[in-house]
Amino acid sequence: MLKDTRPYPLLLVTVLLLSFIIPTPPAKAESMSIMGSSMLTSKQMGDYVLLNNPTPKLTTVTIYQLAEIYLETGRKEGVRGDIAFAQAIHETGFFNYGGDVVPQQNNYAGIGTTGGGVKGAYFSTPEEGVRAHIQHLKAYASTEPLYTELADPRFKLVKRGIAPLWSDLNGRWAVPGRGYGEKVLEIHFDMAKITLAIPKVYLPANHKLPVAKLMIKSEVPMLAPDGSLFKMLNKDESIRVYGVLGNSYDVGGGYLIEANSSKMSAYIGRILIKDSKTVIYSPDGSVLRPVLSGEALRVYDYDEEAYQVGGGYYVSAADKPIYHLGRIQFSADTAMISPDGTVYSTLKKNTESRVYGINGNQLDLGGGYTVTYDPQQMKYVN
Incomplete structure (x- = not known):
C-alpha cells in the first residue's frame, strides 16, 4: 500500500537554495553543437513546461515521460536530447499547438509541415515522433549512421552534416529562420534555471538518512566541499543521495555530483510485485513484459495512477505493488x-x-x- 509521509512537518528538499544558483550565460548558438550529451533532467524539463503551460496537449504520455524519451533517444543517437526538447517547446508553443500540426500527430518538430495548412508527418506513438525528431537533427548535424530504427521520413532528403551547430539550422529548419537556433538555446537556458528536483522526496528538517540513490551510467566527477575534484565515479557504481544543492546532488559530507541526465539517474524507492498479472507498460500504453510475483523494481517517480520504473516505462498503481x-x-x-x-x-x-x-x-x-x-x-x- 502506498505510504504518504506528508502529514509530518515537512521540508521539500528541492526548494533548497534556489537563490544560491548562479546561472552561467547561455552559450552562443554559433558555439553550441547539436551533437553531445544532455545535461538536464526530465524533472527539470517537465517542470519548466508545466510552469508555462499547466495542461500540455499530449496523446499517451505525461510531459515527464516525453522528456525522458527525449533524453534516452538522444543518448542513443548522440544528440543533445535536452536541447531537442527545447526545440519541441519552441515548435509546439509549450505543447499548446494552435498551428497546422495537431497533438495526435506526435510530431513535436514540425517535420514535413510548410505552413498554409500542410500538417506534415504523422507518427503512431510519441516514441516514434521523438525518434524522428532526433534523427532529423542528426541528419543535419552528423554523417554518423543511425543506431535506432529509421522513423524520420525526410532523413534522406537532408545533406548529411551540413548543420553541426544550432545556429546552422537558421534558414534550414525554419524559413526564413532568422535567430531560430538562438531562440531554441534561450529556451534551454531558461529551462536549466529550474532547480534540480528529486521527485516525491519530502523531508522533515532533521532528516539524516539518504533520500535516493544515484546510478552512474558513465564516468562523472565527485567534487569535494571546497569545489576541487575528489574522485571519479565509474559506470555501474551507485551512491547515496541526501538532497540537492542548486543543480547538484548532495551525496553527504558536503560532497557534490553535478546533475547530468545522460550520465546518471536517481531512484527514490522500489515496488515489490505481489499480483502475478502485473505488467510493465511502455510509454505509449502497450505492454512491454509481464513481471514476476516477488520481483522488485526501482521507482523514479509515481502518482495515483502509475509507478515510473525508468525510461518512461511504468507499472499501474491499480496492480497494488508494495512501494517502500x-x-x-x-x-x-x-x-x-x-x-x-x-x-x-x-x-x-x-x-x-x-x-x-x-x-x-x-x-x-x-x-x-x-x-x-x-x-x-x-x-x-x-
Whole structure:
C-alpha cells in the first residue's frame, strides 16, 4: 500500500537554495553543437513546461515521460536530447499547438509541415515522433549512421552534416529562420534555471538518512566541499543521495555530483510485485513484459495512477505493488513502537523490515508502527 509521509512537518528538499544558483550565460548558438550529451533532467524539463503551460496537449504520455524519451533517444543517437526538447517547446508553443500540426500527430518538430495548412508527418506513438525528431537533427548535424530504427521520413532528403551547430539550422529548419537556433538555446537556458528536483522526496528538517540513490551510467566527477575534484565515479557504481544543492546532488559530507541526465539517474524507492498479472507498460500504453510475483523494481517517480520504473516505462498503481523507500536491517533486538506510543513487539537481531516513511529518527514500518533509528544497532538501505 502506498505510504504518504506528508502529514509530518515537512521540508521539500528541492526548494533548497534556489537563490544560491548562479546561472552561467547561455552559450552562443554559433558555439553550441547539436551533437553531445544532455545535461538536464526530465524533472527539470517537465517542470519548466508545466510552469508555462499547466495542461500540455499530449496523446499517451505525461510531459515527464516525453522528456525522458527525449533524453534516452538522444543518448542513443548522440544528440543533445535536452536541447531537442527545447526545440519541441519552441515548435509546439509549450505543447499548446494552435498551428497546422495537431497533438495526435506526435510530431513535436514540425517535420514535413510548410505552413498554409500542410500538417506534415504523422507518427503512431510519441516514441516514434521523438525518434524522428532526433534523427532529423542528426541528419543535419552528423554523417554518423543511425543506431535506432529509421522513423524520420525526410532523413534522406537532408545533406548529411551540413548543420553541426544550432545556429546552422537558421534558414534550414525554419524559413526564413532568422535567430531560430538562438531562440531554441534561450529556451534551454531558461529551462536549466529550474532547480534540480528529486521527485516525491519530502523531508522533515532533521532528516539524516539518504533520500535516493544515484546510478552512474558513465564516468562523472565527485567534487569535494571546497569545489576541487575528489574522485571519479565509474559506470555501474551507485551512491547515496541526501538532497540537492542548486543543480547538484548532495551525496553527504558536503560532497557534490553535478546533475547530468545522460550520465546518471536517481531512484527514490522500489515496488515489490505481489499480483502475478502485473505488467510493465511502455510509454505509449502497450505492454512491454509481464513481471514476476516477488520481483522488485526501482521507482523514479509515481502518482495515483502509475509507478515510473525508468525510461518512461511504468507499472499501474491499480496492480497494488508494495512501494517502500528502503529497508532497515537490525544488528540487535529492537523495540517496535505502536501508533499509541507503547512498545508493540521486539524485532529480532539479523532481521529486516521495509521502511515506508521517515520523520526525523523515526522510521515508519507501516500502519503507523515505528522504530527509532540508531546507527549502532541498525543499517538503513535505500
